[in-house]
Amino acid sequence: MAAIRHKRTRHDHASELAEDYVEAIADAIEQSGVCRAMDLVNQFAVTHATVNNTVSRLQRDGLVVTKPYQPIELTNAGRRLAAKARHRHQVVEAFLKRLGVSDRVAAIDSEGIEHHVSKETLAAMKRVLDEGWPA
Amino acid sequence: MAAIRHKRTRHDHASELAEDYVEAIADAIEQSGVCRAMDLVNQFAVTHATVNNTVSRLQRDGLVVTKPYQPIELTNAGRRLAAKARHRHQVVEAFLKRLGVSDRVAAIDSEGIEHHVSKETLAAMKRVLDEGWPA
DNA sequence: GCCTTAAATTAGCCCTGGCTAACTTTTGCC
């Protein structure tokens, strides 16, 4: 309850979006070989201008590489982040389903929740998935 | 996986912050009778200028009422939102603890997670708390 | 009661993440 919390807000929102993007980029590359801006436009339901903005920031932050009119590629850092995000996402989604939440809602909620799940909580979810609920 | 998701992002970030604020305001009022801007400054570790900004927006949105140099008060809508947020918060936090997560981490994670927990997921967590893990 | 100090307000700045509109480049079809 003290003061040192809530470091989230701005900086963390940025990270969340970055994670969503690299995850989506990784998905697109896996599915069709490349990721074009339009894939992200469809995925996130924003305009191409917005995608361009965001991707520029990702590039600035060293997560992706793009050249004009070329597909979007992930850097090693981007790939690592995507893998981490995806893993967390999958664990959270599986956990919610196991909890009895419907597939549809589990898919939606896991996207929001995944960004706020610490290592410890993620480990606890994994444990339950593997070994059942703690006595 | 289609396009119609991700309505979050901006609008939802705003709502999250609003929920955090009304919850904190309700807490402060409960604990000390009134809520002053400084309480929020301490709670969220931001400057008074930022608190002022944010509280103005909350007032604009009908969640709080403030007069210059007066304590911050909640409207009925603000109180309702605070109660809802707190309830969700408590369920999520209790659930995480039950899951085996440490008190400290449960407190932190529940703050991030609570905003992304749908009615259905919240109900599932409550069910587990009351009736145990689903077979 | 004055005067310091704490609290609140105001103005002005920055970045993020949205948007529209106008333009350029690629692509693909005939």
Add this chain to the structure above:
DNA sequence: GGCAAAAGTTAGCCAGGGCTAATTTAAGGC
């Protein structure tokens, strides 16, 4: 090969949520 449509880029706008710095008001101690 040319041309329309699709994709990408650029410029310029807006709101949210941060900040500093300067000012004003309220409170407390003496």
